[in-house]
Amino acid sequence: MNSYLLFKSLHLIAVISWMAGLLYLPRIFVYHTENNSEEKVSEIFKVMEKKLYFYIMTPAMILSWLFGLLLIHSIGFQQLGQTWMLLKLLFVVILTLYHFYLGKLLSQFKADNNRHSHKFYRYINEIPTILLILIIFVVIFKPI
Numbered sequence: 687m688n689s690y691l692l693f694k695s696l697h698l699i700a701v702i703s704w705m706a707g708l709l710y711l712p713r714i715f716v717y718h719t720e721n722n723s724e725e726k727v728s729e730i731f732k733v734m735e736k737k738l739y740f741y742i743m744t745p746a747m748i749l750s751w752l753f754g755l756l757l758i759h760s761i762g763f764q765q766l767g768q769t770w771m772l773l774k775l776l777f778v779v780i781l782t783l784y785h786f787y788l789g790k791l792l793s794q795f796k797a798d799n800n801r802h803s804h805k806f807y808r809y810i811n812e813i814p815t816i817l818l819i820l821i822i823f824v825v826i827f828k829p830i
Contacts, residue, residue, distance in 0.1 A: 689756075689760060690757065690760045690761070693753050693756045693757045693760060694753075694757060696749070696753045697750060697753035697754050697756075697757055700746050700747075700749035700750040700752075700753055701746075701750045703742060703743075703746035703749075704743060704746035704747045704749075704750050704781075704785075705814060705818055706742075707738055707739070707742050707743030707746060708743065708781065708784065708785060708788070708814040709811065709814055709815065710738065711735060711738055711739060711743065711788050711792075712788065712807045712808075712810055712811035713807075713811060714731060714734055714735055714738065715735070715791060715795070715800075715802075715804075715807040716804045716807045716808055716811075717731065718731035718732075718735070718795060718800070719800060719802070719803065719804040719807060720804050722800065728798075731795070732795060732796055735792050735795060736792065736796070739788065739789060739792050743785065743788075744785075747782065747785055750778075751778075751782075754778070758771075768828075768830075769830035770824050770825070770828040770829065770830050773820075773824045773830070774821055774824050774825055777817050777820050777821045777824070778821065780817060781814060781817050784810075784813055784814060784817075
């Protein structure tokens with residue numbers, strides 16, 4: 687079996703799972719913020735947020751990094767010298783920081799200490815979409 691294609695397939699599966707969570711968690715935060723005054727509803731959102739972040743998103747992020755690094759190993763670390771690869775890695779690092787920022791926001795909701803409006807969460811929900819578009823174009827076109 688071709689290990690490069692195996693790692694590439696597993697990388698794409700992990701990335702799709704991670705992106706789904708990165709797009710969905712801020713959406714849950716929107717609904718949580720809009721219904722925060724209802725204690726029972728708020729508790730349900732807390733469970734959903736925790737499970738999404740810790741059981742789906744974080745493992746998917748770790749696997750995305752793992753299989754991505756295995757892909758780089760497969761094609762050779764000299765690829766890291768290419769500008770397109772550096773750009774991709776920069777965007778992935780930003781996505782990773784965004785992931786951890788969502789974790790910080792999650793802990794604020796857990797402590798009933800949300801400081802942001804539903805509009806804030808609607809705006810930050812666009813960050814992973816923009817980064818995904820940039821990553822795809824950089825990887826497909828390798829413009830630099």
